[in-house]
Amino acid sequence: MEAIEDIIKILKTKQSFVLTTHIHADGDALGSLLALGLALLNNGKKAVMIHSEPVPESYRFLPGAEMVKMAQDLTESFEIGIVLDCTNLSRAGDAEQLLQKAECIINIDHHISNEYFGQINMVETEASATGEMVCNLLVKGGFTITPDIATNLYTAIITDTGSFRHQNTTANCFRTCAYLLECGAAHSFIQHHLYEQRSLQSLRFMVKVLQTLSISENGLIAWMTISKDKIAEVDDSDGLIDYAKSLKGVEVGILFKELDSGEIKVSFRSKSFVDVNQLAAHFGGGGHERAAGCSIKGTLKEVEQLVIRKTEEYLAKRRAAE
Numbered sequence: 021m022e023a024i025e026d027i028i029k030i031l032k033t034k035q036s037f038v039l040t041t042h043i044h045a046d047g048d049a050l051g052s053l054l055a056l057g058l059a060l061l062n063n064g065k066k067a068v069m070i071h072s073e074p075v076p077e078s079y080r081f082l083p084g085a086e087m088v089k090m091a092q093d094l095t096e097s098f099e100i101g102i103v104l105d106c107t108n109l110s111r112a113g114d115a116e117q118l119l120q121k122a123e124c125i126i127n128i129d130h131h132i133s134n135e136y137f138g139q140i141n142m143v144e145t146e147a148s149a150t151g152e153m154v155c156n157l158l159v160k161g162g163f164t165i166t167p168d169i170a171t172n173l174y175t176a177i178i179t180d181t182g183s184f185r186h187q188n189t190t191a192n193c194f195r196t197c198a199y200l201l202e203c204g205a206a207h208s209f210i211q212h213h214l215y216e217q218r219s220l221q222s223l224r225f226m227v228k229v230l231q232t233l234s235i236s237e238n239g240l241i242a243w244m245t246i247s248k249d250k251i252a253e254v255d256d257s258d259g260l261i262d263y264a265k266s267l268k269g270v271e272v273g274i275l276f277k278e279l280d281s282g283e284i285k286v287s288f289r290s291k292s293f294v295d296v297n298q299l300a301a302h303f304g305g306g307g308h309e310r311a312a313g314c315s316i317k318g319t320l321k322e323v324e325q326l327v328i329r330k331t332e333e334y335l336a337k338r339r340a341a342e
């Protein structure tokens with residue numbers, strides 16, 4: 021039996037579910053979490069959506085966002101744990117303990133670096149977003165896709181494909197979105213909240229980050245840095261990395277962000293041939309071929325040098341192999 025059939029059976033027969041997603045949640049993470057959570061609730065199940073951090077302000081418009089609970093506040097046990105858009109259990113943050121207590125963990129994800137940590141693993145690396153997989157799951161299971169669920173899933177796909185710009189944009193993802201619009205996904209409402217609600221503070225923050233832009237000698241790597249003092253002002257770095265990648269001639273865009281933990285969060289994007297999942301994996305991270313990330317201990321300067329050197333090595337090796 022395929023994973024999807026096992027999952028549908030469990031969704032129908034079991035009664036209590038705890039659902040979560042990865043730390044530093046994005047639109048796909050939250051959209052998938054809320055869509056599946058709402059579908060279970062609509063079917064009379066006990067379903068609790070949890071996260072290690074409060075839902076980011078920019079995603080509080082998602083239907084059901086107010087129902088997401090802090091993982092730390094829960095002590096009860098659930099029959100089934102469902103983890104969405106998450107490569108491994110440690111990426112579930114504080115939700116990990118609660119998940120470990122469940123009889124069965126279901127892992128639903130589209131990252132190539134997924135570690136198959138569940139008892140049931142539905143991992144489809146060709147899916148544009150976990151939201152696309154959840155849509156398929158709900159349709160196959162005969163669950164009603166309400167306008168609220170559709171809005172969550174549509175947001176998941178829009179954000180993970182960069183509004184249909186990234187390589188993961190497929191015919192199937194357009195078919196799914198067309199279907200979600202028919203189900204009542206609120207297109208204008210979503211666009212407005214995703215792209216027309218930036219604060220002046222956040223735009224000024226962006227200007228400062230753009231000023232840190234550096235480019236490698238060969239013009240193939242462009243990167244930016246966010247130091248802790250800058251984050252203290254406002255932390256809205258979503259999508260900034262795309263500006264580095266958007267430069268003509270650049271293949272790899274990198275964003276370095278200093279975290280409170282003494283680590284540097286490194287995000288990678290590539291345009292056409294560098295497998296950034298491999299680069300991130302070298303530093304213990306992962307993701308997709310064209311978008312990946314990792315966290316490295318050290319100062320901003322040290323990590324910047326280390327990662328740029330490694331990326332240059334990768335490009336040099338590739339040239340030699342051609």
Ligand SMILES: [Mn+2]
Binds near residue numbers: 130
């Ligand atoms: Mn995703």
